[in-house]
Amino acid sequence: MTQATVNKVIEVRNMATMEIIETIPAATVEDAKRALENAREGAKVWAATPTYKRVEILENFVKSLRENNEELGKLLSAENGKILAQGLGEIEVAAKIFTEFAQESKRLFGQTIPLDIQEGLESDLMITKREPLGVIVGILPFNFPVELFAQKAGAALAAGNAIVVKPPEDDPLTIIKLVELLHNAGVPKNVIQVLPGYGEDVGAYLTSSPLVDAISFTGSTETGTSIYQSGAKNLSRVFLELGANDALMVCEDGDIEMAVDHAIDGRLLANGQVCCANKRLIVQSSVYEEFKTKLIEKLSQKKVGNQLEEGTDVGPLVNVEAAIHVEEQIKHTVNQGAKLAFGGKRNEAFMEPTVLTNVTKDMDIAKDMEVFGPVFPIISFETFEEGIELVNNTIYGLNSSIFTSDMNKAIQAGNRIQAGIVSLNGGTCYRPVCSAFGGYKKSGIGREGTNYTLEELTQIKSIVLRGVMN
Structure with a gap:
């Protein structure tokens, strides 16, 4: 970790117990400036x-990552709130991503x-090569945080770049540990640095500095738009993976049981x-009641509780404010005319799985309101054409899916849905490490x-040998 000038501090808590896991100094703008110079x-x-x-060093890191999987997975689960199995799984996914980038x-x-x-260049020979951006x-x-750290840091390091990482304020501890492991594996300390700090100062400075060649950001569309504007002033390359309101479309000829599962x-993940x-x-009206009944029946068997305890299906959200925001979005949707069919209760940072019915296409939740919590709004449609229109009726387009036994209909949906990935007879939480992950629209x-x-994260250089082909 880059040595932080003590100013503000970041308290990292286990939101299930509200206990402080660790308190760390928050980096300042001065720290960010020094990090970029380094x-x-x-x-x-x-x-x-x-x-x-470089490949040898990254493979040594992957080995240590797997050796410390249990410790890192528990730390990630504790500070993030996702259940332990998902925390452990995320560490392994990160190992795979680093390995693939190293090999590529x-x-x-x-x-x-x-x-x-x-004509006229017959005696010349051009050689191209890819060089790091910087x-x-x-x-x-x-x-x-860990999977996206692997996507960003793994790619940057494998391509020969240096990287400064700003982890999230709520759960930076596992990222700090990973950077320490990279240093121990042989990556120089000025090649990868971590700056745990607040977005309004450290993040804003990093994304507006002329010392930066590229910015890779995952987060909200609002923040991403601001980063895009900041990066443009320096002609920094900017890569953004932003918000979404992805749809799972269920046709009457689809496997309802599979679609519910x-x-x-997908919705209870993290x-x-x-x-x-x-x-x-988005469910066809003829199977709406069947889908709703099975969904509520299965959700009623899910356990909400401490993410580190065995048998827990749903842990706390990342902080109390996030849970309050989801609760307010549920109330807003009910006030617009939806029916609260299941769940809806909040306890501190915990949010019950919630099913909303009677949701119409004109409601905010059916269009552009992204809900970051275990909420299931069900919207009915009559015809296939109407279903596709509902799926596309949003400013977003990250992943989508459709359940149908008609492959012609499935392929039609794949071609017409405006999203980066469209899954046929599978959920939207789908990201193979080799996939071109990213979205349409906003x-x-x-x-x-x-x-x-x-x-x-590289650029092409052409070297021309003039007159060598005579």
Whole structure:
């Protein structure tokens, strides 16, 4: 961790018990300035490090990550609120992402182009290569800090860049540990630095600095828009994975049982705090009652409680304010005419799984209001055409899905739904590490994944050998 100038502090709590896990100093703007200056020097050293050596270091890190999986998973679960199994799983996903980026970096080749394809250049030979951008800033969300750390830091390091990471204020501890493991594995301290601080000062400085070559941000559309404007002033590359109000569409010929199971698994993942979760359930009217009944029946068997205890299905939200906000969104939707069919109660940071029925297409929750909690609004449709219109009736477009036994209809939906990933007969919480993850419309700019990000974080240089082909 970059040495912080003591000013403000960050209290990290287990929201199930409200106990403080650890108190850490919050970085300042001065700390951020020093970190970026150090990163400029680190970028030169790391770019000059042979690819095979960088790969060895990253693979050593992955080994230590897996050796410390249980400790890191428990820490992540405690500070984040997701159940322990999901915390442990996220550590393993991060290991896979780092491994894939390391391996892909060995195949980041250029081209050799004889220029006799153009009259007058017959004697020239062009060689292209990819070089690192330089200094990357990675700003992480609270919901999947470790997985998104791997997507941003893994890609930056594998491509030969230096990176300064700003972890989320609510759960920065696991990220600090991961950076320590990277240093122990051999990554120079000025090549990867972590700045636990507040977005309004540290984040704002990092994203507006001319010392930054690229910014990778995952978070809200409002903040992402501001970052995009800041980065544009310096012509920094900006990659944004933002908000969503993703739909799970269920046709009358779909497998209702499977659709209910996927809807629950997707919406309860990370206690409902997932960007690509199925936040709208769009169900054909002929199977609406069946779907609703099965959904409530299965949700009634889910246990809300301490995320570290065995048998818990839903832990606390990231903080009390987040739970209050979800509670207010539920009340707002009911005031607009929806019916509270199940759940709806809040206890401190805990939010019960909640089913809302009689939701219409004109309500905010059916369009652009993103709910970051375990809430299931069900919206009915009559025809396939109407269903597709409802899915697309939002400013967002990250992931979507459809359940139908008609493959022609499924492919039609895949082509017409405005989203980065459309799953056929599967839920929306779907992100293979190799996928081009990112959204349409206001869900972001750019794509993130092991098959794509290395190209985003490098630039092409052409070296021309003039007159050598005579």
